[in-house]
Amino acid sequence: MIKVDNISKKFIRNIKTDSEKKSFGKRTKEEFYAVKEVSFEAKEGEILGILGPNGAGKTTLLRMLASLMTPNEGEVKIFKTDGTLIDNPVDKKKYIGYLSGNTKLYNRFSTREMLKILADVYGMSREETEKRIAFIEEVLEMQNFIDNRIEKLSTGQTQRANIARCLIHSPEIYIFDEPTLGLDVISSDAIVNFMKKEKEAGKTVLYSTHYMEEAQYLCDHIFMIYKGKRIAYGTPAELMEATGTDNLRDTFKALIIKEGGSDE
Amino acid sequence: MNKRIIFTLLKKELTDIFRDTKTIIIMVIVPLILYPLVFLGSLLLTSSLMKESTVKTYNVAIVSTTAETTQNIRSLLDKALVKHEYHFHVEEINSSENYERYIRDEKYDVVIVPETNESEYPDITIYSLTSSNKSSTARSMVDIVFTDYSDEIIEERLKEAFSDYETLKEDPFKIEKVDYSSKEETTGMLIGYIMPFMMIISVLMGAFTVAIDISVGEKERGTLETLITLPISNTQMMISKFLAVTIFALFSVAINILSFALMGIFVFNSMAFASTFVGDFKFTQFIPSILIMAVLLVLFTMFVSSVCLCVDFMAKSVKEANNLTTPLMLILMTGAGMSVLPGVKLNFGLALVPILNVSLLIKELFMLNFNLPLVITVFAATIIHTTVAIYIMTRVFSSENILFGEGLRSVRIFEKRANMKKGQIPGVGDIIMVFALMFLISNFAGGFVVLKFGFIGYAFSQLIIFIVPVAYAWYMRAEMKNVFSLEIPGIKEMVGVLFFVSGSYIFNTVLVSVLYNAFPVIARDNDMLSGVVSSAGFVPALLVIGLMPAIAEEAAFRGFLYGTLKNKKLPIFATMVITALVFAAYHMNLLQFIYVTLMGLLMSYMIYNSKSIFVTAFFHLLNNSFSVCLEYHKEWFKGITLLNKSKFEIKEIIIYAIIGIALVAIGFFISDNKIGIFSKLTKKNQSQAR
Numbered sequence: 001m002i003k004v005d006n007i008s009k010k011f012i013r014n015i016k017t018d019s020e021k022k023s024f025g026k027r028t029k030e031e032f033y034a035v036k037e038v039s040f041e042a043k044e045g046e047i048l049g050i051l052g053p054n055g056a057g058k059t060t061l062l063r064m065l066a067s068l069m070t071p072n073e074g075e076v077k078i079f080k081t082d083g084t085l086i087d088n089p090v091d092k093k094k095y096i097g098y099l100s101g102n103t104k105l106y107n108r109f110s111t112r113e114m115l116k117i118l119a120d121v122y123g124m125s126r127e128e129t130e131k132r133i134a135f136i137e138e139v140l141e142m143q144n145f146i147d148n149r150i151e152k153l154s155t156g157q158t159q160r161a162n163i164a165r166c167l168i169h170s171p172e173i174y175i176f177d178e179p180t181l182g183l184d185v186i187s188s189d190a191i192v193n194f195m196k197k198e199k200e201a202g203k204t205v206l207y208s209t210h211y212m213e214e215a216q217y218l219c220d221h222i223f224m225i226y227k228g229k230r231i232a233y234g235t236p237a238e239l240m241e242a243t244g245t246d247n248l249r250d251t252f253k254a255l256i257i258k259e260g261g262s263d264e
Numbered sequence: 265m266n267k268r269i270i271f272t273l274l275k276k277e278l279t280d281i282f283r284d285t286k287t288i289i290i291m292v293i294v295p296l297i298l299y300p301l302v303f304l305g306s307l308l309l310t311s312s313l314m315k316e317s318t319v320k321t322y323n324v325a326i327v328s329t330t331a332e333t334t335q336n337i338r339s340l341l342d343k344a345l346v347k348h349e350y351h352f353h354v355e356e357i358n359s360s361e362n363y364e365r366y367i368r369d370e371k372y373d374v375v376i377v378p379e380t381n382e383s384e385y386p387d388i389t390i391y392s393l394t395s396s397n398k399s400s401t402a403r404s405m406v407d408i409v410f411t412d413y414s415d416e417i418i419e420e421r422l423k424e425a426f427s428d429y430e431t432l433k434e435d436p437f438k439i440e441k442v443d444y445s446s447k448e449e450t451t452g453m454l455i456g457y458i459m460p461f462m463m464i465i466s467v468l469m470g471a472f473t474v475a476i477d478i479s480v481g482e483k484e485r486g487t488l489e490t491l492i493t494l495p496i497s498n499t500q501m502m503i504s505k506f507l508a509v510t511i512f513a514l515f516s517v518a519i520n521i522l523s524f525a526l527m528g529i530f531v532f533n534s535m536a537f538a539s540t541f542v543g544d545f546k547f548t549q550f551i552p553s554i555l556i557m558a559v560l561l562v563l564f565t566m567f568v569s570s571v572c573l574c575v576d577f578m579a580k581s582v583k584e585a586n587n588l589t590t591p592l593m594l595i596l597m598t599g600a601g602m603s604v605l606p607g608v609k610l611n612f613g614l615a616l617v618p619i620l621n622v623s624l625l626i627k628e629l630f631m632l633n634f635n636l637p638l639v640i641t642v643f644a645a646t647i648i649h650t651t652v653a654i655y656i657m658t659r660v661f662s663s664e665n666i667l668f669g670e671g672l673r674s675v676r677i678f679e680k681r682a683n684m685k686k687g688q689i690p691g692v693g694d695i696i697m698v699f700a701l702m703f704l705i706s707n708f709a710g711g712f713v714v715l716k717f718g719f720i721g722y723a724f725s726q727l728i729i730f731i732v733p734v735a736y737a738w739y740m741r742a743e744m745k746n747v748f749s750l751e752i753p754g755i756k757e758m759v760g761v762l763f764f765v766s767g768s769y770i771f772n773t774v775l776v777s778v779l780y781n782a783f784p785v786i787a788r789d790n791d792m793l794s795g796v797v798s799s800a801g802f803v804p805a806l807l808v809i810g811l812m813p814a815i816a817e818e819a820a821f822r823g824f825l826y827g828t829l830k831n832k833k834l835p836i837f838a839t840m841v842i843t844a845l846v847f848a849a850y851h852m853n854l855l856q857f858i859y860v861t862l863m864g865l866l867m868s869y870m871i872y873n874s875k876s877i878f879v880t881a882f883f884h885l886l887n888n889s890f891s892v893c894l895e896y897h898k899e900w901f902k903g904i905t906l907l908n909k910s911k912f913e914i915k916e917i918i919i920y921a922i923i924g925i926a927l928v929a930i931g932f933f934i935s936d937n938k939i940g941i942f943s944k945l946t947k948k949n950q951s952q953a954r
Contacts, residue, residue, distance in 0.1 A: 066493060104489070
């Protein structure tokens with residue numbers, strides 16, 4: 001289980017100034033919140049969709065959930081299946097499988113070599129590793145290319161290799177940042193089905209997407225974020241009811257307009 | 265720290281590097297194939313050119329005058345073939361012809377114009393063209409031929425005039441030259457000039473390329489984000505990357521050495537001078553040098569690797585990293601190259617300067633100069649530089665900052681002052697930054713100023729020691745009162761200082777004399793300061809040696825250093841010891857190290873007890889001023905045997921040591937806040953004040 005407790009993340013950004021106003025000692029940087037005071041929780045066997053327009057803070061939020069970033073305020077709590085809290089931020093990562101468009105693979109390794117190294121880092125025994133790789137190979141249908149160097153793989157194959165990377169240590173929580181972005185129907189269906197299967201196996205899945213139909217079909221709960229803040233939380237049905245719309249796409253638009261954003 | 269994880273990551277990094285064909289080509293093929301090819305090519309080219317120039321035939325024109333003259337010149341030129349192996353093709357031309365045209369058109373290389381006069385021999389004019397290589401060579405050859413002939417004629421004349429010419433010609437006395445340097449030393453000097461530069465360049469080349477690839481390169485390729493999804497700590501990631509760069513740079517050094525050794529063997533065997541050289545040449549003499557160099561190079565490579573990684577992690581892209589490392593590379597290469605400059609010799613000052621010390625020590629090693637204290641100093645300095653660089657690398661950079669580019673974590677100077685929080689306490693990163701700055705400025709600029717202006721330079725370095733920590737603290741908006749312990753001192757603490765200073769002075773005088781007599785070698789180095797001092801007047805010396813350190817060194821050590829550490833989660837005892845040791849190390853002198861550590865401990869205690877920097881400043885002022893008085897006005901202390909002796913008997917040593925310790929103990933009982941005799945008084949005062 002993952003419990004997010006009032007987390008915030010500050011960044012520093014450049015302030016656009018007119019060139020004539022630029023002078024020594026003038027502040028040209030300001031702090032702003034990419035994510036501000038966000039709380040929610042996701043239980044075992046649940047898919048939580050994180051939706052929001054571009055630049056809303058989705059990626060920052062997911063990075064904090066995956067312990068790649070530390071929040072400036074608040075805490076991300078990860079619980080083992082037996083309910084005990086994990087304190088050590090390094091240990092948290094053992095329970096998480098994180099995938100995003102930014103997590104690239106080492107081109108000069110084959111998928112099998114990479115998986116072996118990762119298994120080593122996670123502290124898995126050799127026997128355990130062999131078994132797990134054989135299992136993943138079958139599930140993701142990687143038999144044809146598992147021993148090829150990653151630089152030679154196609155986009156779809158690379159994405160599967162990337163998923164294999166998240167699976168190797170059998171994590172309890174999956175955090176996927178736009179996993180179906182730029183994939184064809186067959187590849188994205190495979191990922192959607194994979195998430196569903198893992199949910200049924202009692203895993204927690206958190207994922208962000210821009211495809212509303214997919215979210216409506218897949219998610220148990222939806223968390224909407226805009227300008228770093230939570231604007232809505234609930235099941236897809238609840239959200240549609242609250243805004244008086246009949247599909248998630250319109251719900252999304254309605255909620256953004258309500259917050260003062262344009263619907264484009 | 266989990267060694268298995270570091271090992272796995274290291275294996276991954278190395279596999280990744282060694283599978284990169286581009287890197288391998290640059291690192292392996294270039295030194296192993298390209299260097300020898302270029303070298304041998306140029307060797308062949310020069311030798312063939314040399315051959316060509318000796319075999320060449322030069323066209324010489326003689327302007328005809330009388331048949332006899334022409335014939336004489338002809339036979340002279342022909343004889344040159346036997347004597348000098350000069351090949352001339354001689355032709356006769358008329359004086360009316362255009363010589364210049366001939367030479368410019370390369371028909372003839374030189375034109376010789378004999379001019380008959382009253383004497384037996386005609387005067388000779390040689391026309392040539394210096395801008396043409398062949399013509400100027402021919403000119404110098406012809407010149408030699410005629411000069412030889414002229415010398416011959418003179419000798420004949422002298423022989424005729426003096427019957428005892430042969431005895432006159434003998435040297436009046438013999439000159440014999442004896443060279444003490446062995447063949448090993450002569451070779452060593454040659455190697456000593458080439459080796460440091462070669463070694464350092466190969467370390468730099470190996471480290472720079474890989475460090476960029478492994479740091480910002482990974483970030484740009486997006487694999488760094490994958491890497492930090494793994495359950496590894498920041499330190500583990502940094503250390504594995506650091507080890508990978510170090511190993512690869514050492515590999516590059518090994519390849520370079522191999523390549524140069526092969527070339528060396530080839531040249532040695534093929535060259536003519538080899539036979540005269542080999543004789544009793546003992547290679548074994550260089551084995552200690554090579555072993556020491558190998559260890560030094562490993563340390564140095566670690567230093568370079570960590571510095572490279574630090575710089576590269578600051579960059580946001582590979583391009584930016586290249587921009588940052590190019591000037592760094594230039595600076596480092598200048599440091600390496602400076603060892604070749606005449607007059608630059610390894611001493612205790614230069615032994616502390618990174619790069620230059622390594623370069624100079626390698627040079628000394630191959631010249632077979634083993635100065636053990638210097639070797640130890642260079643090693644110690646390099647270990648310290650490396651440790652600091654690794655510390656900065658693992659602590660200053662967090663994976664989050666590297667990846668998502670938020671700048672540096674714990675060095676405050678990289679932020680704008682306006683963005684600083686008020687009343688901060690500096691961190692360990694700040695301490696390192698301040699002392700690195702102090703060290704760099706006072707070592708590079710200060711060292712220069714001391715050499716040039718002597719006494720004023722010493723004042724300048726004190727100024728630096730004061731300005732850097734205070735300005736830094738001001739910039740980061742530190743809580744000045746807390747960090748620099750700016751409290752009004754109590755009377756009992758100030759009275760205590762009088763006992764502390766007299767006690768420690770007596771104790772140290774005896775201690776120094778014992779150390780001087782036990783280690784006379786170290787003592788020699790100790791006279792530098794007194795040389796500086798005696799060049800100035802009494803009052804300036806009192807100001808610069810007495811007053812300035814009492815302000816500057818206190819601000820840096822008991823102020824910034826102690827003030828920062830006392831706010832950290834560190835036992836107060838450790839804080840006190842660290843301050844004392846850093847203070848002693850700053851004096852850069854083995855002899856002083858021992859007694860300055862003791863004084864440093866005493867001063868740490870004083871500031872801990874009184875919480876006021878003015879107490880230690882007062883102590884420092886009294887102690888240093890007294891030394892200056894002793895230096896300038898020995899007559900003031902005529903009656904005191906302690907201060908006029910340099911060697912003591914054992915009985916005296918014991919008595920003085922006991923007196924010294926007793927005085928310090930009295931100071932302790934007067935000033936201590938917990939168990940001192942006035943402690944109750946203070947507590948009462950405090951409770952009344954509340």
